[in-house]
Amino acid sequence: MGQMIKVGMADLKVCKAPDNLTTIGLGSCIGIALYDPSTKITGLAHIMLPDSTAIRNNSHIAKFADTGIQKLFDDMIKAGANKARIVAKIAGGAKMFELAGGNATAINVGERNAIASKAKLKQLGIKLLAEDTGLNYGRTVEIYSEDGSFLIKSVGKPEKKI
Amino acid sequence: MSEMSFDEINEKYFDVLKEIGNIGAGNATTAIANMLNLRMDMSVPNVELMEVESIGTAIGSEEQIVVGIMLGVETDINGSMMYLMDIPSAHHLVNRLMMRDPEYNEDFDEMDLSALKEIGNIISSAYLSALSGLTKLTITPTVPYISIDMAAAILSVPAIQFGMVGDKALLINTKIGDDMGINGYFILMPEGDSYEKILVSLGLPV
Numbered sequence: 001m002g003q004m005i006k007v008g009m010a011d012l013k014v015c016k017a018p019d020n021l022t023t024i025g026l027g028s029c030i031g032i033a034l035y036d037p038s039t040k041i042t043g044l045a046h047i048m049l050p051d052s053t054a055i056r057n058n059s060h061i062a063k064f065a066d067t068g069i070q071k072l073f074d075d076m077i078k079a080g081a082n083k084a085r086i087v088a089k090i091a092g093g094a095k096m097f098e099l100a101g102g103n104a105t106a107i108n109v110g111e112r113n114a115i116a117s118k119a120k121l122k123q124l125g126i127k128l129l130a131e132d133t134g135l136n137y138g139r140t141v142e143i144y145s146e147d148g149s150f151l152i153k154s155v156g157k158p159e160k161k162i
Numbered sequence: 163m164s165e166m167s168f169d170e171i172n173e174k175y176f177d178v179l180k181e182i183g184n185i186g187a188g189n190a191t192t193a194i195a196n197m198l199n200l201r202m203d204m205s206v207p208n209v210e211l212m213e214v215e216s217i218g219t220a221i222g223s224e225e226q227i228v229v230g231i232m233l234g235v236e237t238d239i240n241g242s243m244m245y246l247m248d249i250p251s252a253h254h255l256v257n258r259l260m261m262r263d264p265e266y267n268e269d270f271d272e273m274d275l276s277a278l279k280e281i282g283n284i285i286s287s288a289y290l291s292a293l294s295g296l297t298k299l300t301i302t303p304t305v306p307y308i309s310i311d312m313a314a315a316i317l318s319v320p321a322i323q324f325g326m327v328g329d330k331a332l333l334i335n336t337k338i339g340d341d342m343g344i345n346g347y348f349i350l351m352p353e354g355d356s357y358e359k360i361l362v363s364l365g366l367p368v
Contacts, residue, residue, distance in 0.1 A: 025314025057324040138315020
């Protein structure tokens with residue numbers, strides 16, 4: 001058994017089998033797992049916001065879906081992953097509070113994160129194999145380099161493997 | 163309009179923001195003590211300016227289950243605020259409010275959740291009314307919403323809110339003691355130029 005390596009908020013990491021990656025407590029953020037089954041090179045990003053171009057203060061690459069996924073993809077290739085074989089699974093993007101009115105933009109950021117992540121994956125030609133996004137609860141995810149399985153844990157709910 | 167970034171404002175006026183936090187939290191404590199008829203001693207709040215990425219661990223482990231109550235802030239300033247507490251504190255407050263056995267710790271039912279929202283509402287309103295009194299700004303809270311989940315997941319909401327304008331978030335920790343300590347956290351999330359408005363109304367150059 002390899003190590004379970006932790007990826008923080010606005011953070012991304014790449015590992016090789018037998019190591020695995022996890023990120024804890026995704027709320028409105030999205031966890032994007034990339035996996036190359038031929039080399040078992042695995043990557044995980046924990047992004048917070050959809051679009052780096054919409055914000056002035058955007059030097060932090062791993063904070064945004066567009067720049068974060070790009071960097072994760074580049075790092076995977078650098079680590080030896082086969083570009084054409086990389087597939088993706090994503091989770092998170094919840095709406096933690098049902099706040100209405102003027103705060104809607106901030107609150108719907110989960111949904112916008114999911115849309116932006118999928119758009120970036122599509123742009124890079126990465127196939128999205130599975131997703132578990134939206135709803136109103138937090139998720140802890142683990143991506144296993146052995147078979148690319150993506151485990152999702154939530155409070156008071158059975159574990160889910162996608 | 164300000165030339166300073168949100169992070170620069172936070173750093174420059176940290177002491178002012180801290181003082182606002184102190185007064186707000188003091189007001190909130192008095193409100194909750196009155197409601198529950200408790201004698202409450204409040205320790206001096208601990209105000210922290212932290213990196214957005216580390217906010218998930220601000221109140222303990224990322225996976226620790228906490229109660230988060232969030233409400234919108236309107237009128238002269240816009241934004242939202244959140245009050246967070248750990249599960250034992252939430253049980254303690256609800257049990258006091260419902261006049262139940264203090265040891266009762268079954269899962270929260272609908273009644274309990276509604277009581278928690280009300281507690282969150284009172285605490286937040288008292289906090290905002292202190293802010294309003296200091297700044298002479300009209301600040302109206304909206305209906306509160308509640309979430310009980312992993313700390314990191316709940317805190318992703320303020321992290322994102324602050325993340326849109328900078329890399330730092332301001333967190334105020336208060337420990338309210340009676341026989342059992344109530345550990346709570348306030349996070350005020352002003353939007354747009356609301357921060358400047360608060361500082362300007364306090365007579366500070368921004």
